Amino acid sequence: MSDTSDMGDESVPARPDLFDKFDPLVAQYDGLIASGHRDPFHLQMDQILSPTRAVVNGKEIILVGTYNYMGMTFDPDVIEAGQKALAEFGAGTTGSRVLNGTFQGHAECEAALREFYDMEHAMVFSTGYQANLGLMSAIAGRGDYIVLDADSHASIYDGCAMGNADVVRFKHNDVADLEKRLKRIPEGAGVLVVLEGVYSMVGDIAPLKEMVAVAKAAGAMIAVDEAHAMGFFGENGRGVFEQAGVEDDVDFVVGTFSKSVGTVGGFIVSNHPKFEVLRFVARPYVYTASLPPAVVACSATSIRKLRYAYDKRIHLWEASRHLHRSLREAGFTLGTDTAQSAIIAVKMPDQETSARMWAALIDEGVYVNMVPPQATPGLHLLRCSLCADHTKEQVEEIIARFKRAAATAELPLEI
Amino acid sequence: MTDKATVLPRLIEIIEPFNKKDIELNADTSFAKDLELDSLTVMDLVAEIEDEYDILLPVNMLPDLETIGDVAGAVAKIKSA
Ligand SMILES: Cc1ncc(COP(=O)(O)O)c(C=O)c1O
Numbered sequence: 001m002s003d004t005s006d007m008g009d010e011s012v013p014a015r016p017d018l019f020d021k022f023d024p025l026v027a028q029y030d031g032l033i034a035s036g037h038r039d040p041f042h043l044q045m046d047q048i049l050s051p052t053r054a055v056v057n058g059k060e061i062i063l064v065g066t067y068n069y070m071g072m073t074f075d076p077d078v079i080e081a082g083q084k085a086l087a088e089f090g091a092g093t094t095g096s097r098v099l100n101g102t103f104q105g106h107a108e109c110e111a112a113l114r115e116f117y118d119m120e121h122a123m124v125f126s127t128g129y130q131a132n133l134g135l136m137s138a139i140a141g142r143g144d145y146i147v148l149d150a151d152s153h154a155s156i157y158d159g160c161a162m163g164n165a166d167v168v169r170f171k172h173n174d175v176a177d178l179e180k181r182l183k184r185i186p187e188g189a190g191v192l193v194v195l196e197g198v199y200s201m202v203g204d205i206a207p208l209k210e211m212v213a214v215a216k217a218a219g220a221m222i223a224v225d226e227a228h229a230m231g232f233f234g235e236n237g238r239g240v241f242e243q244a245g246v247e248d249d250v251d252f253v254v255g256t257f258s259k260s261v262g263t264v265g266g267f268i269v270s271n272h273p274k275f276e277v278l279r280f281v282a283r284p285y286v287y288t289a290s291l292p293p294a295v296v297a298c299s300a301t302s303i304r305k306l307r308y309a310y311d312k313r314i315h316l317w318e319a320s321r322h323l324h325r326s327l328r329e330a331g332f333t334l335g336t337d338t339a340q341s342a343i344i345a346v347k348m349p350d351q352e353t354s355a356r357m358w359a360a361l362i363d364e365g366v367y368v369n370m371v372p373p374q375a376t377p378g379l380h381l382l383r384c385s386l387c388a389d390h391t392k393e394q395v396e397e398i399i400a401r402f403k404r405a406a407a408t409a410e411l412p413l414e415i
Numbered sequence: 416m417t418d419k420a421t422v423l424p425r426l427i428e429i430i431e432p433f434n435k436k437d438i439e440l441n442a443d444t445s446f447a448k449d450l451e452l453d454s455l456t457v458m459d460l461v462a463e464i465e466d467e468y469d470i471l472l473p474v475n476m477l478p479d480l481e482t483i484g485d486v487a488g489a490v491a492k493i494k495s496a
Pocket residue numbers: 127128129130132153155196200225227228255256257258264265266
C-alpha cells in the first residue's frame with residue numbers, strides 16, 4: 001500500500017512509526033559514513049583463500065579478526081567429510097532434532113563431543129547462541145536464581161530474559177562480589193552460576209578456580225561457556241575450566257562450532273544424570289531446524305582432530321604472545337597487560353579515531369573487528385583474534401602494518 | 416521497621432552522587448527521564464543500594480522500577496518479606 005498519510009482517514013488512529021526508536025542509532029551510523037570512512041559493518045569478503053587470507057575489493061588482506069583460532073575451516077579431512085555427507089545425506093535436514101532432523105551425523109557429532117570432553121551427555125544445537133538460550137531459559141524457573149558476570153555474552157542475557165528466574169549480576173571477574181551476592185540468595189532457591197572461560201570483549205580469562213570454589217560452597221550449579229577457549233586451553237583443548245583443574249565441579253559446559261571448530265553450531269555437554277530431558281524442554285532446541293548434514297560431518301571431524309592439535313595450540317600461543325608484546329612495545333594501548341587468550345583488543349580513544357584506524361588497517365591489508373560501541377559501553381575497541389595458521393612472517397607483517405596504519409590514522413601512541 | 420517512607424530519605428542520599436544534572440530528587444524522580452542514567456551507571460547504583468540494605472535487586476525487576484519511589488517501595492517490600 002502507498003503512503004496514506006494525507007488521506008486523512010479519521011477512522012484510523014495516528015500512531016508512531018515503530019522504527020522511530022532507532023533514529024539515534026541511524027544518525028550515529030550516518031555520521032560515521034559521512035565522515036568519509038569505509039563502512040566497517042558491511043565489508044564483503046569476495047574470496048577466502050585460506051583461514052588467514054581473503055580478497056576484498058580485488059586486494060588480498062590478512063584476516064586477524066575471525067575467531068577461526070585453530071584454522072580448521074580449510075582442513076582437508078574436514079572438507080572431505082563435509083563433501084561426502086553432502087553427497088550422501090543431501091543439503092539440509094528440513095526438520096527439528098526431535099522430529100525428522102536427527103541424522104547419523106548429528107549422533108556422530110554428539111559422540112565426538114562426549115569423547116572430547118570425556119562427559120556422559122552432549123546435545124548439539126543449531127548455534128551457540130541457541131545453546132545458551134536453551135540452557136538459561138529451561139533450567140532456571142520461577143523462584144530460582146541465575147547469577148552471571150556483568151560482561152556475559154548477549155546469548156546468556158537473552159536466555160535469562162526468556163526464562164522466569166531472578167537474574168543477579170556480579171562485577172566482571174570479581175570473586176568477592178560473586179560470593180557476596182550468593183550469600184544474599186534466599187534459602188531453598190535453586191541457583192545456577194554462569195561463567196565464561198574467555199571474555200571476548202578484551203580477551204581476559206576468568207579466575208575459574210576461585211569462582212567455582214565460591215559457587216560450590218554456596219551449593220550452586222555451574223555452567224561455563226567456553227566459546228573462545230575450546231581447542232587451545234588445557235592439555236586436551238577443552239577450555240579454561242580444564243586448565244584451571246575444575247572439570248569435576250562444573251555441571252555444564254556450553255560451546256560453539258563457530259570458532260575453533262570452524263563450522264557453525266552450538267552444544268552443551270554435562271554429566272548430570274537428568275540432562276537428556278533438556279531435549280524436550282529447551283525450546284531453542286525443539287522449535288528450529290537441525291544443522292545440515294555437511295555441517296555436522298565437518299564438525300565431528302574437526303572436533304576429533306582438535307583433541308590432538310598440540311602443535312597448533314603451541315603455535316597459537318606463541319603468535320598471540322608475540323603480537324601482544326610487539327603492539328604494546330609499539331605504544332598501542334591494549335585490553336589486557338599480557339596475552340591471556342588469542343584475542344588481543346586494541347583500545348581506541350574515541351569512535352572517530354577507531355573508524356579511521358580500522359579503515360587505515362584495511363588499506364594496509366589487515367582485517368580486524370571494529371567492535372560496535374553498543375557491545376562495549378564506554379570502550380572503543382579494535383579486536384584482533386589470532387589463528388594457529390598465521391605464520392611468523394604474517395605476524396611480523398601485521399605488526400608493521402599496525403604501525404603504519406597508526407601513523408596514517410594519526411592515532412597517538414604511548415612510547 | 417522498614418517501610419517506604421523510612422527508606423526514601425536514605426535512598427535519596429545514596430542516589431545524590433549520581434545526580435550529575437543537580438536536579439531536585441523526590442519519590443517521582445525518574446531514573447531514565449530525569450536523571451538520564453546510562454546502563455553502566457545504573458549497575459553501580461543498583462550495587463550500592465543492594466549493599467546498603469543487604470538485599471538483591473534482580474535485573475529482571477529493574478524495568479518496573481522507574482522512579483525513586485518505585486525503588487523505595489521495592490526495597491521496603493524485600494526487607495519486610
Ligand atoms: C561467549 C559466547 N557464547 C556464545 C556465542 C554464540 O556462538 P554462535 O556463534 O555459535 O551463536 C558466542 C559467539 O559470538 C560467544 O562469544
